[in-house]
Amino acid sequence: MMRTAETMQRVKDIILIAALTLLIAAVLVLACGASPAEAMQLFIQGIFRNRQSVAEIFVKACPLILTGVGCAVAFQAGFFNIGAEGQFYLGALVGTAVSLSLPLQGPVNILLALVCGFLAGGLLALIAALLKSTFNISEIIVTIMLNYIVINFLGYAVRTFLKDPEGNVPQSAKIDPASQLLPIITSTRFHAGILIAIIAALIMWFLMSRTTIGYELKAVGFNQRAAQVGGISVAKNIIRCAFLSGGLAGIAGVIEVIAIQKKLLEGISASCGYTAVLIALIAGNHPLGALIAALIYATVQVGTGSMQRQLGVPNAIVNILIGAVVLLILGRKLLHLETYGFLKRKKEAK
């Protein structure tokens, strides 16, 4: 009984939210002086044009999957990590430094870069976790502040100690081709890092749903007090989830450098650390949900990219729509018209 009623409500919500989102999209397209029908056609064509365009979805989704799953795990444990952006950048920075400074190139180099990036991101998040668990300082504030520090530290690094000695622009030297993550599907940008992201999502799903670690994290997230009374260490679990969450964002940073950009430079995250927060929210903090949400987000991005090129509809509408979707999800109770007083009275009058 309960289940069917709840599921029905959820399905209704999803349909309503999708319809409203499409409506907003149509209005935005109309406002650019384009036809929504044509835009829709180009949108779909843009996605399925060829194998490159389909592969591009995965390329764009890769950092979002890693950071989104990371945020989902942290949120589920009640740790509001808004610092994926900073953790991404620190991972990228450390990964680059490791990759460039190691004398040997090849798989070992890649592996070490990834591991060090993971540790860097994890340790950065750990600062916030320790401050929260010992002094009860808001992790939201701390992670946001750390973002500023790390993002600007990266700007500092690419102008000083990591600057390509042979160039004049603020960026690092190129990663040795042997230590890059190369495309694994020919004539596309589909690289091995995408597999890492998908595997990471699957591992996190398994961890959260099938292991005692996941159980502890969820218990702490749902009711910290009861977890403590039951004998679970709250501090240990906050530290644990922060480390995992930051580590995943760190790996995302490394992959972006060694698979896509091939060097470290400013702005490489494309704000995916912030988008990750939205992805986790849309996914209801479920790791597989975050995987799917990231793929959908990337798909929409690819589709609107084609709209932008051919119709002049700005790509920016993706973010407008995502913002709207998140607001609609958070405020979905407002969509339940039957709960409004004046409507209820009318019904009763009948």
Place this chain on the structure above:
Amino acid sequence: MPLLEMRDICKSFSGVYANENVSFSADKGEIHALLGENGAGKTTLMNILFGLYQADSGEILWKGKPAEFASPREAIEAGIGMVQQHFSLVRNLTVLDNMILNYSGNRFFLDRKKERQKLLTLSERYGLEVHPDARIADLSVGERQRVEILKTLYREIELLILDEPTGVLTPQETSQFFRMLKDLKNEGYAIIIITHRMSEILEISDRVTVLRDGKKVAEHLTAETNADQLAHDMIGRDLHGLTYTEFGEKEGAPAAGESADKRDENRQPVLELKAITRRAGKHTHALRDISLCVHAGEILGVAGVEGNGQKELAEVITGLKQATSGELLLDGKEIGHASVRERYESGISYISDDRQSDSLIPDMNISDNLMLRDYASPPYADGLLIRRGAVKENAKDKMKEFEVRASGTQGAETKVRLLSGGNQQKLIIARELSDRSRLVVAAQPTRGLDIGATEFVRERLVRKKESGGAVLLISADLEEIFAISDRVAVLYDGRIMDILDRNELDIRRIGLLMGGVTKESV
């Protein structure tokens, strides 16, 4: 004509009377005490007067005229002030700002100078010394109370209601507080003080009204009554009929009144507290020199009015709080520094008085809640892996054995927040009363439950004891304590007043002890 008259006030919450035909009055220059156990309806009555609740029937006469207060604001405007048991001060603001916050009238601009002058005049007049610029967070509890009272006086009231005002004060602060109350009384204020402390009533009040189960049972002039009579009025009913034969006979347990010697023979201490002391914190009560022992096959009841250290006692035993000093022994082994998990594993389980917040994870389902204590060990877990099958199996068995009913079709997958209070409590019992538990700390285990669930819970506790377990039953419900305890300790102000054997239980004596009166002081 009395300043205030309340006539035949009735108020029920979902069909249960909190107040039934209660009449009450207060005069100028009088301190009127309102006495009763937890849930007797004292606070409800005063909340009706203060406009927080509306009475179902009955009338309020204020200065002889019928009055009805739809909100505290209206009551305050009429001249009634109330200091709630839990203070409502803004910690980060100064004393003066708290005053202004409470009453800035309808003006847009603040005249701090004027307000400060008003505050200083008031505090001087009643000897309520406070510094206007002190931050609330930096004040002691006694000082905060002064601020609370000043805050109400600031509104130019004539009747002051105080809900359990001395619960948080030290003895010194209390005597200072009483002097101030007497001053206020001499100024012509009418004062109503809600309390359960007999000595205070006798010391300070002019009149006492006793409530029991929502009804007014007695009204005395303080000069004409004594602690004994008040204790009797407060507890009233004869509880001797309610021995644990209710369950005992059914289960073939030793009948009530069995000689203490016979039990002594096979008594083996499970839990021992030796001089356990804990300092009071910002929101916690103190424990003072508590020594007690719970034996195998015994239920030790801890009676007392809530807020006298019950929660702290339970949490010190279960490991959620640390004692400042003293020894805590389980089966003879010191466990004072063991973690919650370690204590559970050596046999201490806990039924908290706040099940929603302490004992359950409402957003998780039944089977997940059932393994909250043991999720990391077999059969639930195999290393890090959770064995879903075993978890489900366990949930099915426990739900059947402990009659946990989930409405709907999801069974063990039902979220716990969807269960009724009784089923939630059964779930906790199912988890905590495992074979592993040697000592059960049960705090208010039947609060808010219907009769069926209440009986179920009590029966399970009795069964635990019969199978050789030890139970520490902390309850504000004397009926419950009397029904199933073998011995009864009375907790008052963080202290064990006395421990009585079941066959020397005397309702009056318990009542006196609960009110803080010892044999010697009678």
